[in-house]
Amino acid sequence: xxxxxxxxxxxxxxxxxxxxxxxxxxxxxxxxxxxxxxxxxxxxxxxxxxxxxxxxxxxxxxxxxxxxxxxxxxxxxxxxxxxxxxxxxxxxxxxxxxxxxxxxxxxxxxxxxxxxxxxxxxxxxxxxxxxxxxxxxxxxxxxxxxxxxxxxxxx
Numbered sequence: 001x002x003x004x005x006x007x008x009x010x011x012x013x014x015x016x017x018x019x020x021x022x023x024x025x026x027x028x029x030x031x032x033x034x035x036x037x038x039x040x041x042x043x044x045x046x047x048x049x050x051x052x053x054x055x056x057x058x059x060x061x062x063x064x065x066x067x068x069x070x071x072x073x074x075x076x077x078x079x080x081x082x083x084x085x086x087x088x089x090x091x092x093x094x095x096x097x098x099x100x101x102x103x104x105x106x107x108x109x110x111x112x113x114x115x116x117x118x119x120x121x122x123x124x125x126x127x128x129x130x131x132x133x134x135x136x137x138x139x140x141x142x143x144x145x146x147x148x149x150x151x152x153x154x155x
Contacts, residue, residue, distance in 0.1 A: 005042035009141030031061040038063035051122035076100035
């Protein structure tokens, strides 16, 4: 497995807080978040957001190749994260029942639900071109990043 450069999530969190502290627009916040994550995470090939609209997930701001636009809640890694309301850390997407292959190069994935006023509004989705890319440290660090977004959106 290729060596993965460790991410300093404390620094990344502070950078994101500074970048979005005066912003209330959802699309602007998610756009800048996807850009900062794309710039700072090693060995990823897609980072972005899906937002709940009309009881399905719709593609939101992202960095990477074109992606699936519609994902049913309960389907794939993203839909499962919403249905179970919990982070999905998938070491090998090909072993995940019902995985939706938007990019054939993706081999591992992490998806974190985003809440506003105790309701899921969407997910942060990150794909990697290698298996076993995401660790528990990534999970914890990215969950803090999502908390920063949630806090900004509930101001």
